[in-house]
Amino acid sequence: MWPHLLPRWPAWLFRAAPGWWQQGHPHVPVRTVCAPGATVEQRRRPGGPWGVQGASPLAHRGCSSASSHPDDVPLTTERYPVQRLPFAVVSEEDLAAFELILPGRVVTGAEELAAVNVDWLRTMRGRSKVLLKPRTTEEVSRILRYCHERNLAVTPQGGNTGMVGGSVPVFDEIVLSTSLMNQVVHFHSVSGVLVCQAGCVLEDLSQYLEDRDFIMPLDLGSKGSCHIGGNVATNAGGLRVLRYGSLHGTVLGLEVVLADGTILNCLTSLRKDNTGYDLKQLFIGSEGTLGVITAVSILCPPKPKAVNVAFLGCPGFTEVLQTFSSCKGMLGEILSAFEFMDAECMRLVGQHLSLTCPVRESLFYVLVETSGSSAEHDSVKLDAFLEHALGCGLVTAGTVATDQRKMKMLWALRERITEALSRDGYVYKYDISLPVERLYDLVTDLRTRLGPSAKTVVGYGHLGDGNLHLNVTAEAFSPQLLGALEPHVYEWTAAQRGSVSAEHGLGFRKRDALGYSKPPAAVRLMRGLKALLDPKGILNPYKTLPSRA
Amino acid sequence: MWPHLLPRWPAWLFRAAPGWWQQGHPHVPVRTVCAPGATVEQRRRPGGPWGVQGASPLAHRGCSSASSHPDDVPLTTERYPVQRLPFAVVSEEDLAAFELILPGRVVTGAEELAAVNVDWLRTMRGRSKVLLKPRTTEEVSRILRYCHERNLAVTPQGGNTGMVGGSVPVFDEIVLSTSLMNQVVHFHSVSGVLVCQAGCVLEDLSQYLEDRDFIMPLDLGSKGSCHIGGNVATNAGGLRVLRYGSLHGTVLGLEVVLADGTILNCLTSLRKDNTGYDLKQLFIGSEGTLGVITAVSILCPPKPKAVNVAFLGCPGFTEVLQTFSSCKGMLGEILSAFEFMDAECMRLVGQHLSLTCPVRESLFYVLVETSGSSAEHDSVKLDAFLEHALGCGLVTAGTVATDQRKMKMLWALRERITEALSRDGYVYKYDISLPVERLYDLVTDLRTRLGPSAKTVVGYGHLGDGNLHLNVTAEAFSPQLLGALEPHVYEWTAAQRGSVSAEHGLGFRKRDALGYSKPPAAVRLMRGLKALLDPKGILNPYKTLPSRA
Structure with missing residues (x-):
C-alpha cells in the first residue's frame, strides 16, 4: 500500500x-506500491544504481536475475573469442597444498562451484575447479605466493555482483573468495574511521555504523550482497557520490596482497598522509588485476x-x-x-x-x-x-x-x-558518463536508430554525477542488435569526451572499449603497471586490460 | 583596528x-589587529596552515621568510651529505637547443636564477644555471624529450612555496617553471568543473571562480603565490580538507608530461570514469618525481x-x-x-x-x-x-x-x-598526522625534553584533520637541538601509527623519514614506480624517495 x-x-x-x-x-x-508478497522491511532491492557491484538480494539468496540453473548459462569461452593463457592447471598436489594452508576451506563441490563460476547477470560462465576461502591476510599471502610460484591464475571474488564479468573466471582460474574475511577490525567514534576486512558485506557495515550514529560514504542497490573489498577494487559509485565523493577520497588506507604474496600494509587511519606516493590509489578501481585487497580503512560521515x-x-x-x-x-x-x-x-x-x-x-x-x-x-x-x-x-x-x-x-x-529490466528480456547494458546537457540525447538517438529491433530503450541514472545508465532490451541476444549498438554507443560517447564506463568498470566485457575513453599512452602505462605488479599476469587475467596489444 | x-x-x-x-x-x-602598514585588503598572508605549499605574499613579491640575500643561504650540498648523480651538465649546445624550443624564455641571468635556486624557508639552495619557462604542454614535452635523451636532470617548479625543499634544485638541475602556463582553459558553470594550466596561481583561480559563484575546493595560506600544478603535485591539504576532502577526490583529470616527453592526457572533466586504472592518482602527491603536471581538471563547489x-x-x-x-x-x-x-x-x-x-x-x-x-x-x-x-x-x-x-x-x-615563527628564529618544522586524542601530547613532551635549549615550542593546526603543525624555534640552527628532535619526533609519531608528513610531503628534507610511516614493501613499490615512469631518474632527483637503498 x-x-x-x-x-x-x-x-x-x-x-x-x-x-x-x-x-x-x-x-x-x-x-499500492509494493510488489505482491514483498515487504518494505526487505533488504533494499537492486534497481537502477547498482554501483559497480549491482547484485540483488536475490543473488544474496542464491538466485539471480534469470531463473535458470547456472549451468544453463553459455560458457564465456563459447560466446567470446578468447584464448587461454599458458597458466598451469590445478593438480591434486596443488589441492593438497591449499588444504594445508586452508584446512576445510578448499571447495571442489560442483554446486558451490557452479554459483561462483557464473556472474549475477548470467551472461558469463567460467569453469573453475576450486574455490578457496581464506580468513586472514596471511592465508591470502600464502595462497598467492604458492600460485605465483606455480604459475596458477587466480580470480578474486567478493559478492560477485559486478555488471561486466570482472568477478568470475573465464577459464579455470582459481576463485579466491573474501566471503570469510568479514570482521570489523576497529571503529573510531570520534574520527569516524572504520577499519574492516575486505569481505564485509556493505549492508552489514551500514547497519554496524548506523547503530553508532554514522553511515557508510557509499550506498549501492547491491548492498545486501556486495563486499567492501569488491566495492573498493571496482571503485564503486552508487547513490552517495554526489554528497560524499568517490572512494578515491573516502578510502584512507588499504591492505593489499600482491601477486607474489607480498603483503602491502597501507592500512593507515589518517585523514592526511603525504609520505610518498599514495599507493593505495593504484588498487582502487583496478578490479583485482594488481593485487587482492584484504582490508579497508574508510572515513564514514555522521548519520x-x-x-x-x-x-x-x-x-x-x-x-x-x-x-x-x-x-x-x-x-x-x-x-x-x-x-x-x-x-x-x-x-x-x-x-x-x-x-x-x-x-x-x-x-x-x-x-x-x-x-x-x-x-x-x-x-x-x-x-x-x-x-x-x-x-x-x-x-x-x-x-x-x-x-x-x-x-x-x-x-x-x-x-x-x-531488476525490472532483467525481467523484460535480454539486456544490453551501458553505463556512461556524459556532459549533463547531452545525457539523454543518446537515448533518443538509439530509439530512432534501433526502431522495432529493440523491445525497450531506457535511460536513467545518477544525473548529479553525469552518469547515464542506458539499457536496451530484446526478446533474446542478437548479434545484429549488438552490431547496431556497438561500436555506435562507444563512438557517440567518445565524441562527447565521455566515459564508456562511468562506474561499472571494464571487467571482461568492456575491456576492449577502453580505447574509446583512454589514449594509447594511458593504455601503455596501464600495461606497464600490470607488468610491474603482476609480472606473470596471474591476477584476474582477461580483465581490465584490452585483449589486443 | x-x-x-x-x-x-x-x-x-x-x-x-x-x-x-x-x-x-x-x-x-x-x-587594533592589523600589523602597522598592513591592510585587510592585502592578499591573505601565510600563517599556520600553509598546506603543502606554504609561501607568502612576501615571497610573491620576491622577498621571503628571512630578509637576507638568497646567496647568503648555505648551499644544500654544504649542509647535507648528498652526492651528485651522474647526469650530464648543461652545455652551450643544450642552451641553444632550449632557445629553439622556447625563444626568449631560456633564463640564465644571475638574479632570476638566485630566486629560483632558494626555497621560501631559505634553508636550501641549489646552483642551477638555467631556468626554462614553457607556455604550452607541447613545449614541456619537447624539453623533457630533449633532457631525457641528453640525461639532463630537471626540477619542476611552481610557486616555489614548499616547506620541505621539494621545489628547488639540489645541484645544477634545470629549473622548469610553470609560471607562464597560467591560462584557464574552461569552466563549466553547471557542473562546476574547472580546467586550467598548471601554472595558474591559486588565488587567481579563487577570484575567477568567486566571480562565477563558485570556490576552489582548497585554500592555503600561500594562495597568493602557489600554483595549482604544484598544489596537485604535492597533494596540498590546507584549510578546506575537512569540508571538501583531499585532491585525490576533487581532481577529476590531469595532463602530465612523462620523463621521456610523452604527453599523458587524462584531462577528463567527468565526475565518474572507471575505464581502467586511475592513472592521474599516481601523480597527485608525487612531488614532480614521476611526471610534470601541465593541466588540471578540478571539481569546484558552489560558493x-x-x-x-x-x-x-x-x-x-x-x-x-x-x-x-x-x-x-x-x-x-x-x-x-x-x-x-x-x-x-x-x-x-x-x-x-x-x-x-x-x-x-x-x-x-x-x-x-x-x-x-x-x-x-x-x-x-x-x-x-x-x-x-x-x-x-x-x-x-x-x-x-x-x-x-x-x-x-x-x-x-x-x-x-x-610568519611569526620565522621571525622568532631558526625554525624546526614538523607536520604530523596523529590520532586526535594524542595530538597535543607531543608538544608537551617536547617542552619537557628540550627545556631551555629551545626558544619556543608551539602546536597548532588542522585539528579537524588530525594534523598537528609542531614547530620549535631557537636563536640559530644547532645540530645538538636537531639531534634532540630527530629521530625522537619521528619515533614518537610512528609509535602512534601517525604520519611524519601529513601535508607538507617529503621533498628533500623529509625523504629519509619515509620509513617511519611506510613499510619496506611500500618503499620498494615506490622505487618500482619511479623506475617504470622515469627510468633515468631525471625528474626531481634527490626528492621523495629515500637516499638509502
Missing part, C-alpha cells in the same frame, strides 16, 4: 491534477539527523536539468542525491514488479534526497525549492517522504529498475 | 569577563551563501577535543573548518606581527568556520552550538564574525603563525 504519502507543501502548488493527491484524506491509502526524499515529475529533460540546477542552488549542502528515470523505466517497474507511480504520469521523474542536521531547516529549504520548481513549471507533480518506510518505497522505484 | 566585532549571541553566555566585549557599544573599536567564523578560547586541550565533537554533531554539514592554536602561538603573532587576541586569554584557541546556503539557518545552528559550548565550560570566551573583513582578521591569527 502507499499510505499517508502526501505532500507537505501547500496544496495550491500542485497545479497538475491536484485532486490526485487526495488532499484532506491523509488516512486514505493512495496507491544525518534528518532525511527527506522528494519524488517529482518533470515535463521534459530540459526541465530535469533546470530542476537539478535549482536543487544545487537552493538545497546546497543538504542535497545528497539527485537521480532521474524516464517514463519507460516507470512503465517497466510497473509492468514487471507491480510498483505504482506515486505521482501524475510524466515524461521524466527525479528523486531528490536531502540529508542534514536539522529537520526544521531542511524542510524549510526543501519547501522553498519545491515552491520554486512547481511555480515555474520545472516540476508538475511530486510527493515528499520523511519516514524510513515511505522513503524506501520511493527509492525502490529508482533502485529496482535493473 | 578591530571594529564591530561583537558577539551575536546573548551576553549572559559570556561567563568569562563579559565586560571585555564592550557590549552595548557596537561602534566602539575594540582592538556558500553564508559564512561565519567563530574564534573561541578553551581552557585545556581536552576541552578543544570536546568542542570539536560538539561542533561536528551540532553544525553537521555546515562545518567547514576547525583549526586550533595554543597560547604560545598567540603570543608569537602578538610579539612579531602586532596582532592582538580578540578574546580573553586562554590556554588554547579554536577557529570554527561554517559555510552554508542559509544565513539564518547557519546562525541558528552556530548559536545553539555556542550556547552549549559556553554553557558547559568547553569554551570560556569567544567572538563571531560574518563580514569578510572581520573574518579575514580572525583567520589572520591562525594563518600568520608560520
Whole structure:
C-alpha cells in the first residue's frame, strides 16, 4: 500500500491534477506500491544504481536475475573469442597444498562451484575447479605466493555482483573468495574511521555504523550482497557520490596482497598522509588485476539527523536539468542525491514488479534526497525549492517522504529498475558518463536508430554525477542488435569526451572499449603497471586490460 | 583596528569577563589587529596552515621568510651529505637547443636564477644555471624529450612555496617553471568543473571562480603565490580538507608530461570514469618525481551563501577535543573548518606581527568556520552550538564574525603563525598526522625534553584533520637541538601509527623519514614506480624517495 504519502507543501502548488493527491484524506491509502508478497522491511532491492557491484538480494539468496540453473548459462569461452593463457592447471598436489594452508576451506563441490563460476547477470560462465576461502591476510599471502610460484591464475571474488564479468573466471582460474574475511577490525567514534576486512558485506557495515550514529560514504542497490573489498577494487559509485565523493577520497588506507604474496600494509587511519606516493590509489578501481585487497580503512560521515526524499515529475529533460540546477542552488549542502528515470523505466517497474507511480504520469521523474542536521531547516529549504520548481513549471507533480518506510518505497522505484529490466528480456547494458546537457540525447538517438529491433530503450541514472545508465532490451541476444549498438554507443560517447564506463568498470566485457575513453599512452602505462605488479599476469587475467596489444 | 566585532549571541553566555566585549557599544573599536602598514585588503598572508605549499605574499613579491640575500643561504650540498648523480651538465649546445624550443624564455641571468635556486624557508639552495619557462604542454614535452635523451636532470617548479625543499634544485638541475602556463582553459558553470594550466596561481583561480559563484575546493595560506600544478603535485591539504576532502577526490583529470616527453592526457572533466586504472592518482602527491603536471581538471563547489567564523578560547586541550565533537554533531554539514592554536602561538603573532587576541586569554584557541546556503539557518545552528559550548565550560570566551573583513582578521591569527615563527628564529618544522586524542601530547613532551635549549615550542593546526603543525624555534640552527628532535619526533609519531608528513610531503628534507610511516614493501613499490615512469631518474632527483637503498 502507499499510505499517508502526501505532500507537505501547500496544496495550491500542485497545479497538475491536484485532486490526485487526495488532499484532506491523509488516512486514505493512495496507491499500492509494493510488489505482491514483498515487504518494505526487505533488504533494499537492486534497481537502477547498482554501483559497480549491482547484485540483488536475490543473488544474496542464491538466485539471480534469470531463473535458470547456472549451468544453463553459455560458457564465456563459447560466446567470446578468447584464448587461454599458458597458466598451469590445478593438480591434486596443488589441492593438497591449499588444504594445508586452508584446512576445510578448499571447495571442489560442483554446486558451490557452479554459483561462483557464473556472474549475477548470467551472461558469463567460467569453469573453475576450486574455490578457496581464506580468513586472514596471511592465508591470502600464502595462497598467492604458492600460485605465483606455480604459475596458477587466480580470480578474486567478493559478492560477485559486478555488471561486466570482472568477478568470475573465464577459464579455470582459481576463485579466491573474501566471503570469510568479514570482521570489523576497529571503529573510531570520534574520527569516524572504520577499519574492516575486505569481505564485509556493505549492508552489514551500514547497519554496524548506523547503530553508532554514522553511515557508510557509499550506498549501492547491491548492498545486501556486495563486499567492501569488491566495492573498493571496482571503485564503486552508487547513490552517495554526489554528497560524499568517490572512494578515491573516502578510502584512507588499504591492505593489499600482491601477486607474489607480498603483503602491502597501507592500512593507515589518517585523514592526511603525504609520505610518498599514495599507493593505495593504484588498487582502487583496478578490479583485482594488481593485487587482492584484504582490508579497508574508510572515513564514514555522521548519520544525518534528518532525511527527506522528494519524488517529482518533470515535463521534459530540459526541465530535469533546470530542476537539478535549482536543487544545487537552493538545497546546497543538504542535497545528497539527485537521480532521474524516464517514463519507460516507470512503465517497466510497473509492468514487471507491480510498483505504482506515486505521482501524475510524466515524461521524466527525479528523486531528490536531502540529508542534514536539522529537520526544521531542511524542510524549510526543501519547501522553498519545491515552491520554486512547481511555480515555474520545472516540476508538475511530486510527493515528499520523511519516514524510513515511505522513503524506501520511493527509492525502490529508482533502485529496482535493473531488476525490472532483467525481467523484460535480454539486456544490453551501458553505463556512461556524459556532459549533463547531452545525457539523454543518446537515448533518443538509439530509439530512432534501433526502431522495432529493440523491445525497450531506457535511460536513467545518477544525473548529479553525469552518469547515464542506458539499457536496451530484446526478446533474446542478437548479434545484429549488438552490431547496431556497438561500436555506435562507444563512438557517440567518445565524441562527447565521455566515459564508456562511468562506474561499472571494464571487467571482461568492456575491456576492449577502453580505447574509446583512454589514449594509447594511458593504455601503455596501464600495461606497464600490470607488468610491474603482476609480472606473470596471474591476477584476474582477461580483465581490465584490452585483449589486443 | 578591530571594529564591530561583537558577539551575536546573548551576553549572559559570556561567563568569562563579559565586560571585555564592550557590549552595548557596537561602534566602539575594540582592538587594533592589523600589523602597522598592513591592510585587510592585502592578499591573505601565510600563517599556520600553509598546506603543502606554504609561501607568502612576501615571497610573491620576491622577498621571503628571512630578509637576507638568497646567496647568503648555505648551499644544500654544504649542509647535507648528498652526492651528485651522474647526469650530464648543461652545455652551450643544450642552451641553444632550449632557445629553439622556447625563444626568449631560456633564463640564465644571475638574479632570476638566485630566486629560483632558494626555497621560501631559505634553508636550501641549489646552483642551477638555467631556468626554462614553457607556455604550452607541447613545449614541456619537447624539453623533457630533449633532457631525457641528453640525461639532463630537471626540477619542476611552481610557486616555489614548499616547506620541505621539494621545489628547488639540489645541484645544477634545470629549473622548469610553470609560471607562464597560467591560462584557464574552461569552466563549466553547471557542473562546476574547472580546467586550467598548471601554472595558474591559486588565488587567481579563487577570484575567477568567486566571480562565477563558485570556490576552489582548497585554500592555503600561500594562495597568493602557489600554483595549482604544484598544489596537485604535492597533494596540498590546507584549510578546506575537512569540508571538501583531499585532491585525490576533487581532481577529476590531469595532463602530465612523462620523463621521456610523452604527453599523458587524462584531462577528463567527468565526475565518474572507471575505464581502467586511475592513472592521474599516481601523480597527485608525487612531488614532480614521476611526471610534470601541465593541466588540471578540478571539481569546484558552489560558493556558500553564508559564512561565519567563530574564534573561541578553551581552557585545556581536552576541552578543544570536546568542542570539536560538539561542533561536528551540532553544525553537521555546515562545518567547514576547525583549526586550533595554543597560547604560545598567540603570543608569537602578538610579539612579531602586532596582532592582538580578540578574546580573553586562554590556554588554547579554536577557529570554527561554517559555510552554508542559509544565513539564518547557519546562525541558528552556530548559536545553539555556542550556547552549549559556553554553557558547559568547553569554551570560556569567544567572538563571531560574518563580514569578510572581520573574518579575514580572525583567520589572520591562525594563518600568520608560520610568519611569526620565522621571525622568532631558526625554525624546526614538523607536520604530523596523529590520532586526535594524542595530538597535543607531543608538544608537551617536547617542552619537557628540550627545556631551555629551545626558544619556543608551539602546536597548532588542522585539528579537524588530525594534523598537528609542531614547530620549535631557537636563536640559530644547532645540530645538538636537531639531534634532540630527530629521530625522537619521528619515533614518537610512528609509535602512534601517525604520519611524519601529513601535508607538507617529503621533498628533500623529509625523504629519509619515509620509513617511519611506510613499510619496506611500500618503499620498494615506490622505487618500482619511479623506475617504470622515469627510468633515468631525471625528474626531481634527490626528492621523495629515500637516499638509502
